[in-house]
Amino acid sequence: MGKIKVGFGFDVHQLRSQHPFVLGGVNLEHHSGAFGHSDADVLLHAICDALLGAANLRDIGFHFSNTDDRWKGISSLVLLQHVVVLLKEKGFTIGNIDAMVCLEAPKINPHIPAMKIHIAQAASISEEDISIKATTNEQLGFIGREEGVVAYAVCLIERD
Known part of the structure; x- marks a missing residue:
């Protein structure tokens, strides 16, 4: 048996009116969207952080600074x-990814199959190895007021 490592990722972005909302690589129709330096895809950012953390490669901000115009x-x-690519350079492959998105609206369940396809292609893994779940914040806090969106992710990586 090879080396197995687990990683955890978290991300949060504020929602802004009339701004695009990209989640899991899918453009969602909604009156507001996540704002940030990149496309502000909170789900993918949490997944990236989980993978980077598992491989002891620091965090997403270290590799993709929000002050870098690239x-x-x-x-x-x-x-x-x-x-x-960074994981492969260290000899790791992805075992699985499990993620949770917390937002009041829009409902993302109809979009989860498309998100899994995009993530599987980008990560070179099977859709069967990706779980995406969603929950609301029961109208509590900044999430409940639809001011922001949060995502959490865990992953397992392995090296032979």
Whole structure:
């Protein structure tokens, strides 16, 4: 048996009116969207942080600084592809990813199959190895007021 490592990722972005909302590589129709330096895909950012953490490669901000114009407006699927390259350079493969998105609206369950396809392609893994879940914050706090969106992710990586 090879080396197995687990990582945890978290990300949060504020929601802004009339701003695009990209989640899991999917453009969602909604009156507001996540705001940030890249496409502000909170789900992919949490996944990237989980993978980087598991491989002891620091965090997403270290690799893709929000002060670097190369990453301004970039698809977070590209960031995930870069992270996978970093993992491969250290001899790791992804075992699985489990993620949770917390937001009041829009409902993302209808979009989860498309998100899994995008993530699987970017990470070079099977859709069967990706779990995406969603919950609300029961109208409590900044999430409940639809001022922000949060994502959590855990992953397992392995090296032979």
